[in-house]
Amino acid sequence: MRVATWNVNSIRARVGRVVDWLVKADVDVLAMQEIKCKESQFPMDAFHDAGYEVVLHGLNQWNGVAFASRLPMTEPATTFTGMPGFGKPGDDGMLPLEARALGVTVNEVRLWSLYVPNGRAVEDPHYAYKLQWLDELAKQTEQWLGENPDQPLALMGDWNIAPLDSDVWDLDVFEGATHVSAPERAAFAAFERIGLTDVVRPIVPTGYTYWDYKQLRFPRNEGMRIDFIMGSQPFAELVKDARIERNERKGDAPSDHVPVVVDLDIATPSPEDDDDRPMFW
């Protein structure tokens, strides 16, 4: 079973690219972030025509997460316990919850598509929101792991954190900035402390997953590694291979992020299984 994560930066702006890649790369399950639309606006037909079902969580033009899968998806969840909100309080005085998390189960594997808040600037309220969002997610994940120690789990998505100095092209540029601060890196490390590991890093030790559109960042290879697949021990044991699809940053109208892919040692139906031809004739 081939699983991937990709911040697509608006699905409507590049549905052709995304579906073409899904088919070409032979991906079974794709976690998307920043679909930037609600369900009524999502280009379902293009996915269905390519053989993928879609489950999504989108509230407006901001954020939005989704799964496209050619295997059955069950147990959809759009929040985790303790997930904080952000913005203007509603009539009930509560901060609205954003569309940043979506969980589904595929082939007994629990998968989450996550769009971690950007943080904007260390002095911005969005930064405290980011840290709280991650802290609550880690707490919920720790509880889930305790209750389901044998079920493979992966938290996949745009984490908006560069855990290592080598995950940005020039640390000096990030002096005092978000994505590399000690509290953010501690929040990321908390997921490793509770038993998750970056299942891609051992196979793909270097390389970025994001390059800003501005200032010729991609031609200069001035990028950041901020998209990760964090797997539980049972998930990590299934991982056979991994890659970062750098070529998807090239060409016409790319996303500013590229797909991150893992191959799991789980059999999936092959095209021949749908074929009525006898094996021998």
Next chain:
DNA sequence: ATGTCTGAGTTGCTCAGA
């Protein structure tokens, strides 16, 4: 020059967000 993108509203420009 935050020098590029995206989507929405106050539309054929300005704003927010990244």
